[in-house]
Amino acid sequence: MTGFNLHRAAAVARKEVMHILRDPFTLVLVLGLPVVLVVFFGFAIDFDVKNLALGVYDRDNTRHSRQLVSVFESSGYFLPGAVDSPAAAVRGLDSGRYSAALLVEPGFGREVGGGGRPRVQFIVDGTDNSKAQAVLGYLPGLTGAALRKFGATVPADPVPLKTRFMYNPELNSRWFVIPGLAVIIIGLLSILMTALTVAREWENGSMELLLSTPLRPAEIIAGKIAPYVGLILAGVFFVNLVARFGFGVPFRGSYLLFLGGTVLFALASLSQGIVISVVTRQQQLAMQLSMISGLLPSLLLSGFIFPVESMPAFFRYFTMILSPRWFMEIARGVTIRGAGAADLALPLAALAGLCALLLTAAFKKFKTDLEP
């Protein structure tokens, strides 16, 4: 890389900025799309279970049984509706009208008043296992609340187990999803940007002209990447604003650390885009390859939805060569847990390594010589 000249790289970067400013589509894509997607997905992707239709059969109909139902209702997780027989409750589950049913037999109130062990039946639709799991997770809290309301002492567990969720005490899934979503969108856009801009130069023949000047490949790469790093950072900034003030996602860690990780991730993705464009040399093909290589692995194998730890061994190792997997850890770690550089040493090192690898690949692939 001898003879790298900052002036020439800057000339390429300046020209690239002009292209971006002239093309509102690019600006909207990078600055607007992530924000729009985060807003959409922030509302739609909600793993928290709320407002579930609950069929309630209350044969007891005492003060205590009514208190029990009101505990379920006031939790916000359930919308109780009365049914007149256990069979009707089951029919309601069959038809999908109810997601769960609560059956209170006569004698419940008497047991509560008499200090016995009151019993109720709770039926959950197990079709959607994650929903069912979530519902079951709510139950101990609800029954505990009901017992306290009755003035009864909560029967002591043989092993007192108090669970506390750190960092995200309410297990608000948005806190988990939004930083992850940002990773995926930013990664995809970065790949797409450089893939298209370099492929365009091949396609309209201007790359040939650039190479006929003293311009070095490294200068072209640097000049092409630099403006997009800036643009991507602006996009990330807006996404974080929306996450924080729109969805209340906390930002607990160091801004500087997050910035560093973002720059590494953007560089890696932008380099990947350059490799794609050099290989394809056509915008159409570059676009398709970017979509596939930028979206699929990051969506499925980055730990965005499916935890990397629970993947089969092959995929678990495979994820190690994916930059979004490492940045996912960094983004979530820094924003939600407030993790520091020492905590994230491994993902940071891995990301830096991948970044160096992809930059080198982009440079190597970028041959000085044109083939006809």
Place this chain on the structure above:
Amino acid sequence: MTAAPALEVKGLSIKFGDFTAVDDVSFTVERGEIFGFLGANGAGKTTTIRMLCGLLVPTSGSATVGGLDFSDGGKGIKGKVGYMSQKFTLYTDLTVGENLDFAAGLRKLEPAYAMRRRKELFELIAFDSPLSTMVSSLPGGVKQELSLAAAMLHDPEIVFLDEPTAGVSPASRARFWALIRKVTALGKTVIVTTHYMDEAEQCGRIALMRTGKLIALGSPDELKASAFPGPMAELDFNGPAPEGFLESLKKNQGLLELSPQGMRWHAAFRDKAAMDAALSSLPAAAARTLIKPSLEDVFIRLVEGIER
């Protein structure tokens, strides 16, 4: 320094796999020449130019450009040449000024020098629209002229133009050729490729290329003289040519070339005596006119001579 020829090419060849795109080409171009490459698409004109600009590495052979060779990876040469490619003119989504600033940035030109050059070149190409004009709004011919200005911003000694007039109107083509002559009047060497015969006529010397080989080299007149040492006649039968006469003419030993030109025929002969003998039996209704062969005749003769 100026003693070295603009181009000195020896045995230049390039292969892409089994395909030999340029095959053992040698020639020399003096400074201040307009040197043309004439040939069909795929004849190797563009590939030759690309090698000389340092965009392709030849498989064998050597070349010096502006007295420099490629031992430094073409760095020195890239400073001495300006290249205008076939496809690309200027970035259409940028303004004239931005395009030229970019060209200046690539060559690391001092802003003051770039501005002076820009002025000189605008005068040369008679461009007087504002710098803020979007390139996309300019007519094709003007884009081509501006593209030449961008390629010459760093004041190169040698300018390579790869089919500079492809796709522009005949009037713009004429204007562009006037511009090329102005550029050589400034002492520059212009290497140009074309497949227009009328453009080739305007070159000082022409290299005729076919399937990667240089099949003829010389000034238009030299090429004509070597291809057609004898006279050429245009035969006009004022109607369909009598088959019997044409058949006997084709068998005539004195005939070099007989080719149809629309309704007329061009017949070239070994010498004047051969022509008089061959045309003695010309039907009375037919007219013959002595003509100068065109480059197209030369092209047909040389190219088809190889194919026969």
